[in-house]
Amino acid sequence: RKEVEQDPGPFNVPEGATVAFNCTYSNSASQSFFWYRQDCRKEPKLLMSVYSSGNEDGRFTAQLNRASQYISLLIRDSKLSDSATYLCVVTKPSGSARQLTFGSGTQLTVLP
Amino acid sequence: GAGVSQSPRYKVAKRGQDVALRCDPISGHVSLFWYQQALGQGPEFLTYFQNEAQLDKSGLPSDRFFAERPEGSVSTLKIQRTQQEDSAVYLCASSLRRMQVTEAFFGQGTRLTVV
Numbered sequence: 001r002k003e004v005e006q007d008p009g010p011f012n013v014p015e016g017a018t019v020a021f022n023c024t025y026s027n028s029a030s031q032s033f034f035w036y037r038q039d040c041r042k043e044p045k046l047l048m049s050v051y052s053s054g055n056e057d058g059r060f061t062a063q064l065n066r067a068s069q070y071i072s073l074l075i076r077d078s079k080l081s082d083s084a085t086y087l088c089v090v091t092k093p094s095g096s097a098r099q100l101t102f103g104s105g106t107q108l109t110v111l112p
Numbered sequence: 113g114a115g116v117s118q119s120p121r122y123k124v125a126k127r128g129q130d131v132a133l134r135c136d137p138i139s140g141h142v143s144l145f146w147y148q149q150a151l152g153q154g155p156e157f158l159t160y161f162q163n164e165a166q167l168d169k170s171g172l173p174s175d176r177f178f179a180e181r182p183e184g185s186v187s188t189l190k191i192q193r194t195q196q197e198d199s200a201v202y203l204c205a206s207s208l209r210r211m212q213v214t215e216a217f218f219g220q221g222t223r224l225t226v227v
Binding site for chain 2: 004008009020042043044045065089099100102103104105
């Protein structure tokens with residue numbers, strides 16, 4: 001079983017739609033949680049951190065449920081430019097450095 | 113440069129060939145990470161440097177993989193006797209502080225194809 005699991009999609013949604021991605025992680029020692037965005041043939045870029053209290057950044061809302069080991073990302077009023085792969089990421093202590101552990105990503109295509 | 117720079121961007125190697133992939137981190141960044149990303153997968157951790165010290169190499173898949181960062185700046189990932197399963201994008205990331213992986217910036221990667 002992978003440490004971080006995501007629905008690979010693809011999610012194809014019309015512009016303006018609301019879309020939600022889910023992610024589960026297996027290691028209860030995981031410490032920090034993030035969503036990264038990766039455009040086709042580009043590097044991953046940090047989208048937002050995820051906090052237990054939930055946090056919002058414009059059209060994006062992230063939630064964390066530590067008890068269920070579950071993370072979510074909600075995108076409201078989706079734009080064409082939101083089309084990308086969204087990577088769920090957790091960190092855990094590993095040796096002398098905390099490592100980023102990535103999910104396989106969920107592919108989103110926003111259609112005109 | 114302003115960001116993490118990797119070279120070459122693309123590399124085609126014949127099976128059995130040795131390859132060297134270069135990473136120029138952001139100037140002054142202490143931490144440097146290498147990741148491997150296979151097609152359709154998320155990046156997988158390979159190794160971590162703090163300055164010139166390789167503190168974690170637990171993700172290197174075999175002894176054919178070797179990484180170094182001799183002066184605490186530029187890093188090289190070397191793969192000996194490449195195999196087809198080594199085909200992937202190799203991503204380098206750097207961050208300003210020790211172990212501050214959460215603020216790491218990624219380079220655009222080197223796409224390695226072993227034929």
